[in-house]
Amino acid sequence: MFAEIITIGDEILIGQIVDTNSAHISKELNKIGVQVYQITSIQDDKEHILQALEDAKNRVDLVLVTGGLGPTRDDITKQCFIEFFDDDYVENEQVLQHIKELFLKYFNKEPLPSNLLQAQVPSKATILFNSYGTAPGMWMEKDDTVFVAMPGVPYEMKYLLKDSVLPKIIENFNRPHIYHKTLLTYGMGESDIAHRISGWEENLPQHIKLSYLPALGRVRLRLSSKGADEQKLRNEVDGQMEIVHKMLSDIAVGFEGETSITQKIGELLIQQNKTLSLVESFTGGALAQEITRYAGASAFYRGGIIPYATELKISILGVSDELIKKHSVVSLPVAESMAERGSKIFQSDY
Template sequence: MRAEIITIGDEILIGQIVDTNSVFISKELNKIGVNVYQITSIQDDRTHILSALKDANERVDIVLVTGGLGPTKDDITKKTFLEYFDDTLVENKEVLENIKHIFASYIGREPLPSNFEQAQVPSKAIVLNNLNGTAPGMWMEQNETVFVSMPGVPYEMKQLMLDEVLPRIVKKFNRPFIYHKTLLTYGKGESQIEQIITNWETALPAEIKLAYLPSLGRVRLRLSSMGKDEILLKQSVDSQMDVLHEMLKDIAVGYEDENSIQSKISEALQEKGQFLSVVESCTGGRIASEITEIAGSSLYFKGGLVPYATQLKSDILGVDPKIIDTYSVVSIEVAEEMAKKSNQLFRTEYAISTTGIAGPTKGEAVDEVGTVCIAVAGPERVISEKFNFGNTRERVIGKAVNKAFEMLLKEISKN
């Protein structure tokens, strides 16, 4: 059971937008046992679209197309579908009423003729109702292959996928079960992990595959399997994952899509009735951003500061200038003072602080690019560590954020 995703739009090819649609579609298809065989991005060009549809028809069972369904002249997907399926347009009354409703309820003006043209759909298509926009989705079939066309606007596409497309795929196709389980680890690289689990990995059943997914100070370990018996499949993967988790219990923090490290911190602080604050220099607010992505973070997170300029660490946070002059602004001594002052300022039990040189140049700093000092101040003590995370700015910031969360969770767990 294979699918191909085709994204249409010059804006993707020139890097103006990131193709998040394919990520969402792939995840949702995988949940129902459909393997994505290929993802293709193409121009808003008739010949290119026709060629992509023809090629996909020869290799997959389902072709999902996003983009090119707007009301302007550069949106040519529907016209190209007509040519590919040798079809004609007909007016769909439900789509027409939806267009009128959206303009009357949310836009406050009369639709233009180009908007009404979106109610014209291929006669062979099953129309998929777009509750969030004026361009309908379309479901068409040819040579036992299903073609689905959806708008490129992410929230419109997601509604169509969840409400219309996925239920139809489930009803039409017999699919195998695909099961993934991913363990999140912090603190060791993939080569170190491989040494620990090498014998277990070698003995894995052939139907279970292990993938190492490293990124900036953490490694995800994914077990995958596919088969017809869902219960047996899950039991087999879960059993192997239990063994893996026990082998890596010192660095394992939970399972992906279940308990991220931020969620673990959230649960631990709420259970203890304690609060967190952050003071970020080199990470520029990234730690606070990841904390507040979790719903309910106000129950344990009070706030943070980004004193990027050295003077602000003294003027606003209250770090003694003598400590900065003695040890330099990028030092564990300064990081520790920042964390302690954060607890005092925000009246929290725990605080994270970061100070470092993310690059690309080090300016007047003594230390090299990539040097980061992280401190965690808790109710009983302050811990700190000095790292070098390399010379790529995004890598330095990303690894610093992940390491800060790792240090904080370990400290909370000890108290």
């Protein structure tokens, strides 16, 4: 089963806001066996929206639309749904009363006519009641494709998705199981990893997909598969992951959702009875925050300091002014000197 997510709003296309809705919807759909085929962001333009709906209808089984359901003139999603489904407006009494109650409760005034118009909904739509806002969601069908419209406001969308949309998808669609497992590695680039495991990768079963997810200093390896038998699926993916984990045992630190590099560092320090301190600058305490999230951090973490200003690196840590002038304050020699002197101050092993 495939789905497409369409986010509507000029503010997304000009970079004024970040589209977090698509990421959230994708994660939630994946949990119930719905594979996202495409994510599309489009402008507040009638012809563009209608074309996007038509294109999506020919690609997928389910289309989730967010944005453009508000009370202002640039909110035209509902109008486009009326035209796309060849429908007419009807007034929904439950939505109308909800709008009036919200304005009385939170603003102590009557809603404007533009707000009351949000109770005008397509006659063919199944209305998804929005307890947190004035714009209801809509569930409509055309040519065996389901279209769902939700508000673009993230907390309203999340509420509707959890309480109304996902249960209705589960009720109306037969869905496969989707399973992912991700290995965390540090200290080797993706091309070197790919070279090392190339033989194993070439022999992966066709229904198991390997993805490389590189970032600075680390690479995540994700195995994904889908099928009707969930336990068989898990056994196959877990078996392949066990093989590649052994092949990368020198750089693997665990699995996403089960462990983290911070936890692994803590475990190793405790096993070796060693201690750690931190001297930070441009990270501004971010590393210390990560370390102290670990429940057993007090067993190995001594403390930290943030000498952000250059003169504090000299006066507090005792880093040589000549070293800074020679290599610049942002350099490996200066960083090494800061670490060495921080270790002495906190009397830590590392």
